[in-house]
Amino acid sequence: MKMTGAQAIVTSLEKEGVELIFGYPGGQVLPLYDALYDCKLRHVLTRHEQGAAHAADGYARATGKVGVCFATSGPGATNLITGIATAYMDSVPMVCITGQVPLSVIGKDSFQEADITGITAPITKHNYLVKNAKDLPRVIKEAFYIARTGRPGPVVIDVPKCLMTTTIDFEYPETVQLRGYKPQAEGKPAEVEAVAQALAEAKKPLFFVGGGVINAEAAPLLRRVVETHRIPVIGSLMGLGAIPVTDPLFLGMVGMHGTVAANRAVMECDLLVGIGVRFDDRVTGLLARFAANARIAHFDIDRAEVNKNVVADLAVVGDLRWSLAALESAMADLGGEGGRRWEDWRLQVTRWSEEAPLSYQKSDDVIKPQSVIEEIDRQTKSEAVIVTDVGQHQMWAAQYCRFQRPRSFITSGGLGTMGYGLPAAIGAQMGQPNEPVVLISGDGSFLMNCQELATAVEHQLPLKVAILNNNVLGMVRQWQKLFFNQRYSYTRFANGGTDYVRLAEAFGATGLRAETPEELPEVIAKALATEGPVVMDIRVCADENVLPMVPAGAPLDQMINGEVK
């Protein structure tokens, strides 16, 4: 069939099952936007390209589908960068299509030209500068395949404007042929058997689950293995929700702001089985002391993760759906003993959980930020999709929300991107229109992409935003307090900060405010009962620390405020 390059892009996206695109137009993608005008694809106009990238990311994390965003060349494309890097660090499947200046003027510093494939090379799984319109269908087919298979990630397709108006014979390829890319779902059974053997020998085994489990949709499998053999589990930030947080076998998040039980368990275990984790330095603390008494087994789909940070004694490379299923059968020999085996170890770790639960000083005078999270969790019955920005509020959300299922916690882990929350929540809500979505943000983070409120209002999304407004850049202030002699250099917003109720109203959303602990439950209840987007300005006390805390570079058992009582 004859069609223009722009029509070919649109038709290819339809063939990939895309339903929703987030984007922002401009000169060099105009023909593509023109083609969108008469097709069935739904396009959401965000208010900033960074918003489009984060929204596509939030959509992908909430649904497991590939997120798609469009931007024009030059400034449009560079505005995507933070969103692309965020998705890359957390292995989120995404396809970004950017306009480029016409082929004839590429490389001449033309108006709105930027070398976007060059710029994004280190932060994409792969990228393309398309030079020939007839390649468009193949490139799009490949891009989606690369984005969603193996270790997922973002792919950029840069399309010079002239290709969008060239007529081609459209034919969508059925298969992908890439010599250099053959993700292997199934690994070596012997590697799995070695781990099962190590488990049989272990006295203090510990599972450590990460975002890979959620990406691979392998959480039910993992849960089965854990329940059958009753092995204690800790999670990374990205792994929260893989095992219900309320499961007694789940000891909580590990690392800098992890629980006492999780961090002590790492220091004490004799076999640590990392599953879809990348042993980030926020997790390991001082590497030399991390799990020093343990053999380490590592399950991952990405071979390059093995031995990257922590040297693994045993490694299983492959899709977790394959490897965990294989582990399940290899462990079957451990049999019904599962309940009794490791009982002492289990008792020990659960004792730590009971003796040193997450806690904070309650107050009747000021709203404690932790209490806001607890109240949101209570009122949403731990069923909402929780999205966060980055800072103290993010860590409190990770600590105090009782996540019950995968994809219920959406947060920027690897890059730690402030401004991620609102657009990601918009994407998540559009991907899961029937789920309650609550964004927990900080005043600093929220201001970074607050313009996306306009997008939420335009689509009347039922999104609820809770700003834990401490009028400071809380997490940075915490570091200044603990490690810089309370020299609070530029972390307080002058003049009392912004009026978020009026800001919300200016955008056409509902604004609510809570200033005292008594008002808090009502305000949250009202927000949840109000239609459309609601912003809650919750005035929390500023001088609060996220605890426990392992100082950067310290071993995990050196926790500030992490004593076992």
Added chain:
Amino acid sequence: MRHTIAVLVENRPGVLVHIAGLIARRAFNIESITAGYTEEADVTRITIVVEGDNRNLEQVVNQLSKLVDVIKIVELTAEPLIERELALIKVKARPETRSDIVDIVEIFRAKIVDVNRETMVIELTGEETKIDALCEVLADHGIVEMVRTGKVALSRKPGAAKDSE
């Protein structure tokens, strides 16, 4: 330790930069990097010499393998190898020193590829150490400028890198 790796990649603009960038980002010192066509027109072979310990090398190989355009990576260090480098050396050559230089060139089985009143240009292909040795001797006469290609290497084994396990 020094490692020689051969990387077969799709012949695509930007791929060399991408690979060099990835290695540099891992704090690896690239001693030399050369790229050229192979027996297959759409495949480029990049020979990279890097310095680093074995664990770092494993990481570099794993990270490079992730690139979609990388078809194959072979570590050549441990294999029996043919390694060559090409150098062009412009050396000061006055009439009274010229015959001296000609002798040196002969001993090294190098070639004189250009002569004028003040200088000569010498071409030498060989192992790195041989080129180093020639440079050292010519240094006495004064090297005006020189250029070296960096190492290319081929395994002596019968098969091709692309077919190896």
